[in-house]
Amino acid sequence: MQQFTVLELLSQEINHTEVEVKGWVRTFRANRFIALNDGSTLKNIQCVVDFENFDEALLKRITTGAAIHITGELVESQGKGQTVEVQVKTLNILGDSDPETYPIQPKKHSFEFLREHAHLRTRTNTFSAVMRLRSALSFAIHKYFNEHGFYYMHAPIITGSDAEGAGEMFKVTSLDHNNLPKTEEGKTDYSKDFFGKETNLTVSGQLEAETYAMSLGKVYTFGPTFRAENSNTSRHLAEFWMIEPEVAFMDLAGNMDLAEDFLKYVLKYVLDNNAEDLEFLDKRLQDEDKRKPQAERNDMTLIEKLKFVTDNNFKRVSYTEAIDILRNSKPNKKKKFQYIIDEWGADLQSEHERFLVEKHFKCPVILFDYPANIKAFYMRLNDDGKTVRAMDILFPGIGEIVGGAQREERLEVLKEKMAAIDIPEEELWWYLDLRKFGTAVHSGFGLGFERLVMFATGMGNIRDVIPYPRTPQNAEF
Amino acid sequence: MQQFTVLELLSQEINHTEVEVKGWVRTFRANRFIALNDGSTLKNIQCVVDFENFDEALLKRITTGAAIHITGELVESQGKGQTVEVQVKTLNILGDSDPETYPIQPKKHSFEFLREHAHLRTRTNTFSAVMRLRSALSFAIHKYFNEHGFYYMHAPIITGSDAEGAGEMFKVTSLDHNNLPKTEEGKTDYSKDFFGKETNLTVSGQLEAETYAMSLGKVYTFGPTFRAENSNTSRHLAEFWMIEPEVAFMDLAGNMDLAEDFLKYVLKYVLDNNAEDLEFLDKRLQDEDKRKPQAERNDMTLIEKLKFVTDNNFKRVSYTEAIDILRNSKPNKKKKFQYIIDEWGADLQSEHERFLVEKHFKCPVILFDYPANIKAFYMRLNDDGKTVRAMDILFPGIGEIVGGAQREERLEVLKEKMAAIDIPEEELWWYLDLRKFGTAVHSGFGLGFERLVMFATGMGNIRDVIPYPRTPQNAEF
Numbered sequence: 001m002q003q004f005t006v007l008e009l010l011s012q013e014i015n016h017t018e019v020e021v022k023g024w025v026r027t028f029r030a031n032r033f034i035a036l037n038d039g040s041t042l043k044n045i046q047c048v049v050d051f052e053n054f055d056e057a058l059l060k061r062i063t064t065g066a067a068i069h070i071t072g073e074l075v076e077s078q079g080k081g082q083t084v085e086v087q088v089k090t091l092n093i094l095g096d097s098d099p100e101t102y103p104i105q106p107k108k109h110s111f112e113f114l115r116e117h118a119h120l121r122t123r124t125n126t127f128s129a130v131m132r133l134r135s136a137l138s139f140a141i142h143k144y145f146n147e148h149g150f151y152y153m154h155a156p157i158i159t160g161s162d163a164e165g166a167g168e169m170f171k172v173t174s175l176d177h178n179n180l181p182k183t184e185e186g187k188t189d190y191s192k193d194f195f196g197k198e199t200n201l202t203v204s205g206q207l208e209a210e211t212y213a214m215s216l217g218k219v220y221t222f223g224p225t226f227r228a229e230n231s232n233t234s235r236h237l238a239e240f241w242m243i244e245p246e247v248a249f250m251d252l253a254g255n256m257d258l259a260e261d262f263l264k265y266v267l268k269y270v271l272d273n274n275a276e277d278l279e280f281l282d283k284r285l286q287d288e289d290k291r292k293p294q295a296e297r298n299d300m301t302l303i304e305k306l307k308f309v310t311d312n313n314f315k316r317v318s319y320t321e322a323i324d325i326l327r328n329s330k331p332n333k334k335k336k337f338q339y340i341i342d343e344w345g346a347d348l349q350s351e352h353e354r355f356l357v358e359k360h361f362k363c364p365v366i367l368f369d370y371p372a373n374i375k376a377f378y379m380r381l382n383d384d385g386k387t388v389r390a391m392d393i394l395f396p397g398i399g400e401i402v403g404g405a406q407r408e409e410r411l412e413v414l415k416e417k418m419a420a421i422d423i424p425e426e427e428l429w430w431y432l433d434l435r436k437f438g439t440a441v442h443s444g445f446g447l448g449f450e451r452l453v454m455f456a457t458g459m460g461n462i463r464d465v466i467p468y469p470r471t472p473q474n475a476e477f
Numbered sequence: 478m479q480q481f482t483v484l485e486l487l488s489q490e491i492n493h494t495e496v497e498v499k500g501w502v503r504t505f506r507a508n509r510f511i512a513l514n515d516g517s518t519l520k521n522i523q524c525v526v527d528f529e530n531f532d533e534a535l536l537k538r539i540t541t542g543a544a545i546h547i548t549g550e551l552v553e554s555q556g557k558g559q560t561v562e563v564q565v566k567t568l569n570i571l572g573d574s575d576p577e578t579y580p581i582q583p584k585k586h587s588f589e590f591l592r593e594h595a596h597l598r599t600r601t602n603t604f605s606a607v608m609r610l611r612s613a614l615s616f617a618i619h620k621y622f623n624e625h626g627f628y629y630m631h632a633p634i635i636t637g638s639d640a641e642g643a644g645e646m647f648k649v650t651s652l653d654h655n656n657l658p659k660t661e662e663g664k665t666d667y668s669k670d671f672f673g674k675e676t677n678l679t680v681s682g683q684l685e686a687e688t689y690a691m692s693l694g695k696v697y698t699f700g701p702t703f704r705a706e707n708s709n710t711s712r713h714l715a716e717f718w719m720i721e722p723e724v725a726f727m728d729l730a731g732n733m734d735l736a737e738d739f740l741k742y743v744l745k746y747v748l749d750n751n752a753e754d755l756e757f758l759d760k761r762l763q764d765e766d767k768r769k770p771q772a773e774r775n776d777m778t779l780i781e782k783l784k785f786v787t788d789n790n791f792k793r794v795s796y797t798e799a800i801d802i803l804r805n806s807k808p809n810k811k812k813k814f815q816y817i818i819d820e821w822g823a824d825l826q827s828e829h830e831r832f833l834v835e836k837h838f839k840c841p842v843i844l845f846d847y848p849a850n851i852k853a854f855y856m857r858l859n860d861d862g863k864t865v866r867a868m869d870i871l872f873p874g875i876g877e878i879v880g881g882a883q884r885e886e887r888l889e890v891l892k893e894k895m896a897a898i899d900i901p902e903e904e905l906w907w908y909l910d911l912r913k914f915g916t917a918v919h920s921g922f923g924l925g926f927e928r929l930v931m932f933a934t935g936m937g938n939i940r941d942v943i944p945y946p947r948t949p950q951n952a953e954f
Binding site: 005007022023024025038039040065066067094095096097098101102104119120122123128131132134135138139142146149151152153154155156157158159160161168170171172173174175177178180186187188194195196197199201208211212215216217218223224226228230238239241248249409430431433434435436437438439440441466467468470472473474475476477 | 482484499500501502515516517542543544571572573574575578579581595596597599600605608609611612615616619623626628629630631632633634635636637638645647648649650651652654655657663664665671672673674676678685688689692693694695700701703705707715716718725726886907908910911912913914915916917918943944945947949950951952953954
């Protein structure tokens with residue numbers, strides 16, 4: 001007898017074969033109908049128990065969450081909602097699930113409750129769909145880069161450099177906190193620590209990725225990054241995954257082409273390969289919308305939003321143009337924006353980004369050539385001396401999803417910019433080497449993976465798109 | 478005019494087209510022949526300069542490591558060693574490389590020297606080949622699991638649990654080391670830390686992967702893991718990448734099938750897709766061997782070793798059988814082993830593993846059913862009460878490459894084993910939940926990614942197969 005996953009059973013031709021399947025009970029109705037799930041797909045297989053031929057004590061143990069082993073005949077389903085079902089011949093309980101104590105009952109649980117049971121939440125439809133999509137998006141990312149001649153690079157996680165200045169960093173140490181070695185000045189003596197110096201968790205693999213782009217040509221990172229910022233919001237995590245491609249001989253225009261092509265590819269991949277999970281999440285979101293006041297409802301359904309990205313050309317707009325548009329916009333004039341745009345140089349907020357995408361251009365937008373003083377030191381200074389070749393990609397609903405730039409390839413300009421913000425050259429001697437030896441135009445961008453998963457799943461809280469979220473006061477599991 | 482990578486140029490039909498290419502000079506011979514590399518492939522494209530028509534000052538700047546931009550005609554090569562070459566029409570220096578100071582000259586550099594210049598070492602043939610293979614192996618791993626119905630899961634990096642006990646852990650903190658908050662007892666007060674408790678860098682994602690296997694069925698992790706062990710050897714890193722598949726309803730035999738199939742697949746993938754890099758590394762190793770005394774030379778070339786794995790069935794041998802074989806072996810009787818095997822229960826050393834693979838069975842070996850007391854608490858206890866359903870896979874040259882097990886699925890047995898080594902149940906309440914609610918047989922294994930890259934590239938030092946190695950006293954870059 002052949003063992004099948006639920007996914008395999010549901011795509012079988014019906015030929016009345018004897019089959020074997022193992023999974024977990026989702027529901028057991030009328031002492032007869034088991035909805036069995038094994039995670040291979042969103043759908044359950046219906047297993048029909050002829051209850052008169054089974055021991056009552058056994059039937060009582062068919063409870064939500066129990067692991068069972070079934071053999072039986074795969075037949076055309078008599079009922080609605082499925083094409084095939086299994087007529088159960090033997091049923092074996094592998095692991096019981098006490099209905100009195102099992103937390104994941106077949107009813108609506110709040111996401112807050114499920115976060116506290118993150119080890120069990122993928123036993124629900126919503127979270128299994130989200131995590132299958134997360135997996136599919138990861139694969140699509142690797143597939144895209146592999147097909148386009150990029151090499152995957154593992155940037156270091158523990159870093160001895162804190163020069164990027166992208167935010168607060170976590171310290172990594174093996175020193176005994178209750179017995180810290182001290183220098184003569186009474187400071188902690190990191191020369192006694194594991195690495196012989198102060199080390200932190202990385203905030204970005206970009207600088208290291210640049211070293212690989214300047215030898216292997218096209219590379220990307222896909223790894224965890226960290227911020228020790230005390231932001232308790234639905235959009236921030238202390239630990240999150242980033243994708244950072246970096247390409248030699250590519251300018252900002254090429255960078256925009258790459259990012260647009262890449263984002264379309266990965267979203268199209270899940271539209272093509274994960275229809276079932278997407279449809280489920282689409283419906284979930286529509287149901288959620290119905291319970292909201294009209295004004296707070298989404299303009300587009302989830303799938304419409306994904307197609308909005310895959311089917312539209314991204315509009316490329318300079319920061320300066322965008323400021324003009326925003327300054328003259330209705331919400332600005334009527335003071336509906338929380339932050340009024342009144343002059344060039346202002347940093348854009350999410351409300352402005354969403355206005356440009358959703359109201360003004362009605363398509364994804366790439367803003368470029370930002371004021372130098374609101375962007376990082378390593379971005380290529382334009383000839384105007386006040387803007388840099390930075391780009392941000394803005395999506396409906398979430399605002400910025402990608403941030404990138406052409407990198408400053410000129411040694412002297414880079415040194416000046418580092419000096420201006422007090423980064424010692426010794427800190428980044430290796431980064432400067434790239435400009436000393438065979439420097440060239442190069443560019444790249446960063447994509448916060450969880451932002452992408454939120455966009456693709458319609459989930460509203462970033463803690464619900466990563467298996468075990470790390471946030472202030474929370475490192476459970 | 479179309480821009481090409483070197484890889485694309487070398488695979489072009491020769492049709493005398495005008496082409497454009499950018500890359501770095503590897504060598505410039507006879508004021509005429511530029512070997513240009515852009516990282517897309519191991520090979521260089523030869524660009525021929527008609528020096529009489531170029532400015533002498535420009536020719537002087539064509540130095541090793543310089544970034545240049547060439548346009549010219551792609552023609553059949555006149556010389557040996559390449560089929561096509563570019564007859565240079567225009568040549569533009571993008572970034573100079575001063576031969577007096579550029580560290581990567583066209584000569585043999587020691588690996589030690591190159592480690593100190595890890596930001597430039599992928600500009601050499603050996604390291605570019607290694608890192609392209611590392612990338613290809615990563616992709617093959619994702620491809621294998623994707624094709625086999627596995628979901629990719631990102632296990633947490635920062636963990637609040639230190640229960641796995643796989644070794645010394647790094648602490649993660651955002652506390653100010655020069656001003657640590659103290660409890661009334663004078664200990665560090667971690668309730669004031671970012672996560673409100675003591676946190677560490679993960680040593681394994683296995684326990685979290687089990688939670689996902691018990692809902693999604695088949696999952697795998699591929700992420701960084703850490704050990705704060707002061708091991709300054711050629712086989713240990715403080716930061717390394719691990720692959721950990723975990724499968725519900727799979728027993729130890731299924732686990733062996735999976736691991737064997739998986740390893741053969743990923744090695745076959747690089748044999749099929751990375752022949753050029755492999756041949757280069759194969760030759761490198763043969764050259765290295767020639768400089769060694771006969772006794773220290775490899776029995777097999779690199780490619781032979783990979784085929785040894787892909788073409789042979791892995792021999793499955795119980796620990797007990799293996800001990801018998803070793804006890805009666807020549808090197809044991811003649812006391813040639815450093816560690817003499819005299820009784821059941823001994824932990825096997827690399828010399829024993831290599832004897833079994835290379836001398837006795839002459840094929841990859843899977844040892845299984847190890848003594849419980851030399852293996853981890855979560856491994857499934859056999860009915861004999863003294864062995865567990867663990868397995869190790871042994872490869873020629875390196876010994877253990879995979880360690881795995883069927884997991885203990887019985888709540889009471891697991892609790893007893895935890896109690897025996899003083900792991901409080903509160904620490905792993907969520908792990909125990911998996912055995913309370915719908916428990917089932919499940920299994921998985923761990924593969925140290927860098928060990929696999931060492932095996933596939935023939936590199937002898939683990940620091941040379943990861944971009945930026947982290948080892949005691951070293952977190953440079």
